[in-house]
Amino acid sequence: MNTASSNRLCLITGANSGIGQVTARELARQGMDIIMVCRNGQKGEQARQEIMAASRTKKVDLLLCDLSDFLSVRKLAEEVNRRYDHLDVLINNAGLIAGKYSASPQGVETTFATNHLGPFLLTNLLLGLLRKGREPRVVSVSSEAHRFARFDLDDLVAPKKFSPIRAYGNSKLANILFASELARQVSAGGITSNSLHPGAVKTSFGADNNGVFALLFGLARPLMLTAEQGAETTVFLASSPEVNGKTGLYFDRKKPKTPNADARSDYFAKELWEMSRRITRL
Numbered sequence: 256m257n258t259a260s261s262n263r264l265c266l267i268t269g270a271n272s273g274i275g276q277v278t279a280r281e282l283a284r285q286g287m288d289i290i291m292v293c294r295n296g297q298k299g300e301q302a303r304q305e306i307m308a309a310s311r312t313k314k315v316d317l318l319l320c321d322l323s324d325f326l327s328v329r330k331l332a333e334e335v336n337r338r339y340d341h342l343d344v345l346i347n348n349a350g351l352i353a354g355k356y357s358a359s360p361q362g363v364e365t366t367f368a369t370n371h372l373g374p375f376l377l378t379n380l381l382l383g384l385l386r387k388g389r390e391p392r393v394v395s396v397s398s399e400a401h402r403f404a405r406f407d408l409d410d411l412v413a414p415k416k417f418s419p420i421r422a423y424g425n426s427k428l429a430n431i432l433f434a435s436e437l438a439r440q441v442s443a444g445g446i447t448s449n450s451l452h453p454g455a456v457k458t459s460f461g462a463d464n465n466g467v468f469a470l471l472f473g474l475a476r477p478l479m480l481t482a483e484q485g486a487e488t489t490v491f492l493a494s495s496p497e498v499n500g501k502t503g504l505y506f507d508r509k510k511p512k513t514p515n516a517d518a519r520s521d522y523f524a525k526e527l528w529e530m531s532r533r534i535t536r537l
Contacts, residue, residue, distance in 0.1 A: 264287065276305075281486060283306050283307075287312065325360075341387035345393045347393070374395065428517055433527065436521075
């Protein structure tokens, strides 16, 4: 990709399906240059071709990364820093809900590693490029599932009793805490950082799970939003002039919304940041 392009440059994780693919497509239609970050190269390339066919830009790049693996994240960041001279928008969109316990290559519970620690590390490693961007923005896709969370630092990395819904909720709470603490830390550099709830979206997300979560997901599916509807707030936060300078907020349906008490705790945000920094060896 030509880094001399006058278009805004956006990196989005999990861009090969669902909300992520729609977000990448809509921002490309607006004229942004896109860096897709995906775990599966074949699916990523198929999505890349579809996005280019549907958009105003042919500048859609594809890079591979497993966000649960810190070494993979560092390799991605090195590649992005090598290939580009700035970054205008970073969208931490990729996420998962695991039906059973598993651990990342570094021994961290996979949901927490993928949904929080990987994005935490990637964002920090790309701050240099963001500081060179125009009205740079970091957008973190969280969820109203954060209201199911219980903040307990000792239970995030290696939970004593694994619950898919609790692990997912904890990771989404971490997304909000991270976005708000990042907003405080980078405000002097002109970077804004916000998080959002995309809505309950009818995609393949969570389809591989079983048990109670799969049952609830199946029952609710007819009432869910389309991926296009679910991507609206992400696209809004990434591109709308209405949010210029707005930072440290949690959005739902393009409007600021008050998250739960744990998500508003400056103390929890700082504790989570320090723990994340130690675990990722930032």
